[in-house]
Amino acid sequence: MAESPLVLVHRPPTMKYMDEPLSRYYRILTTHTSSDPLPIFLSRHASSVRAVVSIGRFKIDADFLSHLPSLQLIVCTSVGTDHVDLPECKRRGISVTNAGGAYSEDVADYAVGLLISFLRRIPAADRYVRSGKWAKYGEFQLGIKLSGKRVGILGLGSIGSLIAKRLEPFGCIISYNSTCQKQSIPYLYYPDVVSLAANNDVIILCCALNDQTRHIVNREVMESLGKNGVIINVGRGGLIDEKELVKCLVEGVIGGAGLDAFEKEPGVPAELFGLDNVVLSPHTAIATPGSFNNVVELALGNLKAFFLNQPLVSPVRLD
Amino acid sequence: MESIGVLMMCPMSSYLENELQKRFNLVRFWNFPETHRNSIRAVVGNASTGADAELIDDLPKLEIISSFSVGIDKIDLGKCKEKGIRVTNTPDVLTEDVADLAIGLILALLRRLCECDSYVRSGKWKYGGFQLTTKFSGKSVGILGLGRIGTAIAKRADAFSCPVSYHSRRAKPDLGYKYYPTVLELAENSDIFVVACPLTDQTRGIVNRQVMDALGAKGVDEQELVKALTEGRLGGAALDVFEQEPHVPEELFQLENVVLLPHVGSSTVETENAMADLVVSNLEAHFAGKSLLTPVV
Numbered sequence: 321m322a323e324s325p326l327v328l329v330h331r332p333p334t335m336k337y338m339d340e341p342l343s344r345y346y347r348i349l350t351t352h353t354s355s356d357p358l359p360i361f362l363s364r365h366a367s368s369v370r371a372v373v374s375i376g377r378f379k380i381d382a383d384f385l386s387h388l389p390s391l392q393l394i395v396c397t398s399v400g401t402d403h404v405d406l407p408e409c410k411r412r413g414i415s416v417t418n419a420g421g422a423y424s425e426d427v428a429d430y431a432v433g434l435l436i437s438f439l440r441r442i443p444a445a446d447r448y449v450r451s452g453k454w455a456k457y458g459e460f461q462l463g464i465k466l467s468g469k470r471v472g473i474l475g476l477g478s479i480g481s482l483i484a485k486r487l488e489p490f491g492c493i494i495s496y497n498s499t500c501q502k503q504s505i506p507y508l509y510y511p512d513v514v515s516l517a518a519n520n521d522v523i524i525l526c527c528a529l530n531d532q533t534r535h536i537v538n539r540e541v542m543e544s545l546g547k548n549g550v551i552i553n554v555g556r557g558g559l560i561d562e563k564e565l566v567k568c569l570v571e572g573v574i575g576g577a578g579l580d581a582f583e584k585e586p587g588v589p590a591e592l593f594g595l596d597n598v599v600l601s602p603h604t605a606i607a608t609p610g611s612f613n614n615v616v617e618l619a620l621g622n623l624k625a626f627f628l629n630q631p632l633v634s635p636v637r638l639d
Numbered sequence: 640m641e642s643i644g645v646l647m648m649c650p651m652s653s654y655l656e657n658e659l660q661k662r663f664n665l666v667r668f669w670n671f672p673e674t675h676r677n678s679i680r681a682v683v684g685n686a687s688t689g690a691d692a693e694l695i696d697d698l699p700k701l702e703i704i705s706s707f708s709v710g711i712d713k714i715d716l717g718k719c720k721e722k723g724i725r726v727t728n729t730p731d732v733l734t735e736d737v738a739d740l741a742i743g744l745i746l747a748l749l750r751r752l753c754e755c756d757s758y759v760r761s762g763k764w765k766y767g768g769f770q771l772t773t774k775f776s777g778k779s780v781g782i783l784g785l786g787r788i789g790t791a792i793a794k795r796a797d798a799f800s801c802p803v804s805y806h807s808r809r810a811k812p813d814l815g816y817k818y819y820p821t822v823l824e825l826a827e828n829s830d831i832f833v834v835a836c837p838l839t840d841q842t843r844g845i846v847n848r849q850v851m852d853a854l855g856a857k858g859v860d861e862q863e864l865v866k867a868l869t870e871g872r873l874g875g876a877a878l879d880v881f882e883q884e885p886h887v888p889e890e891l892f893q894l895e896n897v898v899l900l901p902h903v904g905s906s907t908v909e910t911e912n913a914m915a916d917l918v919v920s921n922l923e924a925h926f927a928g929k930s931l932l933t934p935v936v
Contacts (some may be wrong), residue, residue: 427773427774429774431745432746433746436742436743437753437756438738440907442744442748442900443752445900445901449887454884454885454901455887459906460887462906462907463903463907463908464909466736485798489797491735571764588759592760600755600756600759604766604768604772607770609774610756611774612771
């Protein structure tokens with residue numbers, strides 16, 4: 321019987337959840353267990369490797385790829401592929417898959433949760449009760465009504481569509497800006513982020529991070545959104561010019577934000593810690609057992625298809 | 640109308656206070672508990688401070704109680720009926736806010752949003768990621784009380800692909816949700832149990848030990864609720880209301896599996912103003928001899 325294929329797993333030491341599922345079908349090689357520098361390790365042990373599983377966001381750049389001459393597939397357990405040099409993959413004929421829709425429901429739920437938590441001041445109100453202040457000082461500060469708010473979604477993909485669906489019964493008026501504008505989409509389309517921000521009370525970021533979208537939410541967009549405007553970010557930190565965001569929050573250029581992602585995680589600008597017009601979250605929108613089960617199944621599905629020369633389940637476009 | 644005495648029971652909205660002050664002779668109960676009894680023709684209360692039999696008896700000229708709330712369990716309705724005193728509340732204007740908050744509470748509880756926020760602010764994220772939390776989409780939601788608010792909650796939960804079921808005084812087959820004839824059966828068949836019914840003699844303590852055990856580790860007799868939570872027999876609770884507000888059982892303060900809010904269901908600027916306008920309109924209608932807008936009695 322042929323030996324099972326060798327799969328390289330490129331992950332931080334703590335993210336072990338794929339090891340057991342993978343080892344049911346494949347021999348696995350992990351990059352973090354060797355004391356050799358990575359290029360040497362790869363040259364010594366991984367020259368026959370045809371598939372890599374990428375967990376977490378260690379960079380997969382041209383240099384890494386140059387040490388894997390047999391590589392034909394990168395399976396990412398994230399939705400975002402901004403850590404992978406996609407043009408280089410295309411050049412080398414390497415396919416890339418991502419988490420597809422495995423996390424979409426959880427992230428959509430979380431985006432709505434962040435928005436309601438911000439408008440209705442849930443974390444601060446919870447602290448108010450626990451600290452005994454309600455009994456001592458009486459009524460808490462008023463919140464802001466969600467119903468009727470205009471919500472602009474940046475990136476109407478799998479996650480963005482589910483967010484829109486969830487917000488509709490709350491009486492929100494949905495519009496969007498996305499790389500694809502379809503006639504079949506029932507929401508109003510805005511051709512750019514500035515006009516999306518100008519015409520909405522809330523913008524929710526759930527698009528991919530790439531060269532076109534880095535810092536797409538800049539000072540101009542925030543000024544356009546205005547002093548009562550809210551930003552919810554369940555995409556990548558890099559979508560927002562974070563330095564400007566902090567200034568805009570502190571100075572009241574925008575009303576507030578619910579943030580699950582930051583530019584240099586787990587580093588978060590300390591100026592945010594004392595603000596009451598933010599809800600902060602440690603990049604945890606996907607973190608439920610259900611999502612992890614989904615992505616394990618999806619990753620295995622992509623690997624199985626690859627080794628059987630069948631179409632991949634969740635391929636990513638490389639251009 | 641400036642000579643009409645209106646007794647406001649507690650601070651509840653400065654917008655409402657101003658509007659009442661402009662039109663009536665406003666007496667603030669918390670500053671003047673003993674005075675002006677004979678001149679009071681209207682009382683304005685709220686969800687936590689209403690008008691009991693003793694107060695009603697003490698106000699011989701009382702004609703109308705206009706509550707700054709939809710809940711009227713703190714008003715002695717029997718006494719009002721007996722004495723021909725009208726009672727109004729503020730339905731509809733706050734339905735959306737309360738339903739929005741109910742979903743917010745569920746998400747905050749299941750996804751641990753409050754703790755996540757503290758986790759980042761305290762700097763703990765540098766030392767490791769937050770724990771896994773519980774998915775909301777697809778969970779079964781059981782609603783106790785399918786009135787205006789319950790229905791609005793159901794509509795929202797639907798959009799999260801949650802199968803919705805309910806128990807109410809009467810089945811409402813037009814709405815398309817599954818009906819359970821008892822609270823216990825509803826609890827047995829729900830992952831998430833939402834209490835959205837009025838507090839009446841029939842519903843006091845309706846969420847009792849049996850119901851909580853049926854819900855399992857996966858509201859309300861408050862003492863039983865506290866025990867169920869601290870003993871781990873109930874998975875979690877997100878509470879915007881308590882039996883003796885603003886006092887909250889302190890055993891709850893240390894628990895991770897609770898979200899505690901200071902009765903903010905309708906606390907947005909927009910809704911409080913709409914509620915205040917409704918209170919004032921009811922009073923004006925009454926004193927002008929016109930029909931009340933939102934009478935309860």
